[in-house]
Amino acid sequence: MTAVLELRSTTKVYGEGAGEVHALRGIDLAVDAGELVAIMGPSGSGKSSLLTIAGSLEHATSGEVRIDGVDLAGLSRNQKAALRRRSIGFVFQDFNLLPGLTAAENVSMPLELDGTSGRKARTRALEVLDELGLAERAEHFPDDLSGGERQRVAIARALVGEGRRLLLADEPTGALDSVNSEAVMRLLRRVCAQGAAGVVVTHDAQLASWANRVVFLRDGRVVDQTTPAAGPESLLSTVAPQPS
């Protein structure tokens, strides 16, 4: 099985000369379908750049970025936009939604941009919103929604449509309390379990622990990663509580 997202020796350099900043220094990373990967690292470790490059919003300076085996370097701007409309779902920390559109319209946006008829796109959007427990909020504008609801609408938008292969989230629970955060991560995990590949960028260990695999980034390099977790039984052997 090919990985949904694959980065090979990817580097990213911002600026030139003295102001040169090496955000990524040769990243190798593969994310398979059904897998949720968390990228952890301190500020400035390059994790956000990794996400934008994986999402085709920025070019890698060198190396390859492949989505479903297709090298992004070979795509035109419009092809990349089409890729984002159909295959990639983004969830950002705080500005996900267009304030001028209702929740349902925000969710149906990628479909409408892709040429789906308004009514059809709306039906799909309502389905996804219903699935996320937001059916009643569909006609509300973002300003009237709570933070958790907004984030769930954003996830709904990242999920809408049939061909979603890659979910990219940047601190998706940044502004939420822990219960709402958990709901959001539970959702992401579920979606990935159903066959998408997910990448969550965070510096929050709790969030990262929802992932199947945690990749540690430091100074633009992958320094470590967790081995895929065994089942809960292993808890008994590793972290035994101390009965008093």
Add this chain to the structure above:
Amino acid sequence: MFRKEWRQQALILGLVTIAVAIAVAGSTMAMNAAGATQPGFGSAGATARIPIADPARVPALIASAEARYGSVEVIGHRDTTVAGSADRLDIRAQDPDGRFGHSMLALRDGRYPTAVGEVALTPAVADLLGAGIGDQVELDRKDRTVVGLVENPTGLGDDFALVAPDRGRSATTLVLLFERPGTAGRSARGTGTSDPRSTDESGLASVPVMIRGDNGPVAALVLVAVASAMTLVGLIAAAGFVVVAQRRQRQLGLLAAIGATERHLRLVVVANGAIVGLVAAVAGTGLGVLGWALATPAVEAAADRRLGRFDLPWGVVLGCAAIAVVVSVAAAWWPARRMARIPVMAALAGRPPSPAPVHRSLLVAMAALVAGVAAIATAIPHGDDVKPLLLIAGVIAVAVGTVFAAPAVIKIGAAPAAHLAFSRRLALRDLARFQSRSAAALAAITFVVGISVTIVAIAGVNQYRTDEGNLSSRQLLIEIAGPQADPTADPGLSAEQSAALDARAAAIGSEIEGADVLALDVARRPATSDPADPMLNEPLSVALSVGDHSWRHLGYPPVATPELLEHYGIDPASIRPGTELLSGDHRDVTILDISRRDPGTTKVQRVELPPYTSAPRWLITEHALHEHGWEAVRSGWLVDADHALTTDEIASARAAAADAGMTIEVRSSQDSLAALRTVTTGAAALLALAILAMTVGLIRSESARDLRTLTATGANSRTRRALTASTAGFLGAMGVALGTAGAYVALTAGYHSDLGRLVPLPWAHLATIAIGLPLLATAAGWVLAGREPSGFSRQTFD
């Protein structure tokens, strides 16, 4: 703060500067043009021409005039012939520093004559005499030294030889310049002279006084134009500052959070307004003055008069600048107040203030529109006699009305958003969401469109209809003297000359199929044998009484020959006995015979005459001719064909007339008014586009984060282009609709007494604005937008 927003600030500054510059240059031009309509007056309010038969009477005459009219400037004209030529020449004795007439003299070279035997010539006269400075010329049988070259800046075609002022001692005609009677004249009467007319033996009382035409309408128009330009400044600045204030919303919220009061917050934006206003006022004034200075030569050539480059109406100019500052501050104050009142948390979150209820602003709009319409209707009762302040108030009220109508229009216009395609829907929703800034933008565009539609419509009203103008398109007027020539200089024709010219005119007429050639004669008193009294050979003119013993000259009426009466379908039997003048003019006109002691008692009968200004509007009856012993003198021919004259016919007639030393006049095409319409349409489109660029640029740049979200969701450049294009197109279309509606509301009010004048509507120009502007706006939005937002990881995620 300024550094970060220099683009926005530069846009606002640029547009306000342009508006100020237009106001300054426009008012300067209008004020100068106003002066051009009144040649021969200088700065005097009234003038009188007195033929001098007896030079000994002159001192008494002047003394009498001074007693009657106060301070009087005397210009002596001596009509003479140039030796060895048939040309006549005016030898003028005028003081270059005269109180009223100084503006009618300017030195081109050398110096003014100060002593007897010195003379200064206009360039054309110098050419005619073949003389330069320092040369000796013989004029009026006297040798004189040319000491300078002069001109009349208010009439560059005025040719004369200037001699030192001599209080009229050698004049054949005396021109007196003085204040309008009733102003200075009243004070002069107060000096103790009893009724000057009864004691006057100089004959002054019988001399008609020509009153300078009123500059009121022009001044009023300038005021209205300046007020409109300043309203535009205010609207542009308001549109800009609303957006700037909103961009600063978070900053202001932050300031509020750390304890700034509403006053502090207002001050931040208002100070911005003051700075922009000041800079724009200075730059705009500079630009306007510069523009005027550059345009002067072209205007001079067109106006046939010298214009001072720095002869500016400084009061108006400085007023413009001052108002621009005040208006900018006011324009910044309003959004500042609104921003300062947003709850701190909403400000920090960047949420727009909740839109004010539309019905309230709609009520204000209706009230302002009604008040404005009423004010305009009252200010323009019957075309004449405009009340400028009321008109300005009306124009501003209508503008205010459209401004307040803007939110409602946006709300209504954006209502179908839900049914539109994605980018259009998003554009409309954003416009409706940020109501105050889109309403301000719409108001500015509306006002520009409104002004241009008004100008186009008024130009249409003033354009001749088929039954108006100087002549019908079927008519041709052949004149013996050129149209600019002074009839007083009419040499008089011998019978042979007259017959030869008659034959020529008939020949010209015969070239044109189906044309009648009607001889036109003017009436004048019998030629005197006294060569020193040429003034009395002046044709009898028709004048309008404008008060006590004062008239405004209207024209020289032809004699009502049987041919003419027949041509105009007037039955000679219908003319009442004793009628002296047949008038197609509804005004109270009279035949002005300056030799009569009491000239204002003409017996007038109203008849139907076509209203063409160069064709006969009045006819002197043959009865009057006999009664007063006047004689008829051939002045020209009216050629009336049965079809509209072709350009070929006109060209050959012009050539034939020129051969005979005559000129022809045909219907003027009024290209300039048509050009005005077109230029206005184009200028309005450009200005509206600039405003659109500013506001749409500001609106869309503000939603840069939305653009990033869109891009991340897979929107391509098409979507981004469509978004900007829809925003611009919608604002343009709404502005056109609202502006055209507002303009026609105001026009209907202004022409309420004669609504028919607004018809036919200038469809071509209206359509150009109505379709062209939104299309252009959409296209410009499409072309200029679409750049992919940059700096994703830096700004978006970190």
Add this chain to the structure above:
Amino acid sequence: MSVRHALLALLSDGPKYGLQLRHAFEARTGEVWPLNVGQVYTTLQRLERDGLVASDGSDDGPQKGYRITGDGTTELTTWLETPPEMAQPPRDELLIKVLVAAQVPGVDVHAIIQTHRRHLIESMQRYTSVKADASDDDVALALVVDAELFRIEAMVRWLDTAEIRLPRLLASAPPSPAPTAAEEQVAAEEVRS
């Protein structure tokens, strides 16, 4: 949480058999707190010895019935109100390991820290998947898992902070007194634990 008090709490709403108690205990605390069968019964015996519970006296084992006594109720109430011991320094072992690593030449402290971080996060992943797989209304389980997750997260964050502070320690400490100070600290920790 002690097994003693957990059993008292289970008995406070009515008498139960030994087997019942064991199932209830597991149900409330989840799989994350594994007990062997013997632990439940020895604890029950001790409680009976101390007079906090009373048995129905039948044979030892799963079928024996227990009920709480008056002393037992008092003990439970007192325990619930007693603040937990907070004075104990967290995870002495990790602290000591990191401090030692900082002093041992040739050892990459960052690598050591990262290894520990990875281990901690791996265990968090396991706890989280327990939570993820459990049903939403299993509040008791969620609470227990959360407690453990927050505790481990605290250690991860301590590691993050240590990673930032350590270069400063290494840079500022003069070569000779540093080991002494570290030794003293290590000694102190050992004494306390």
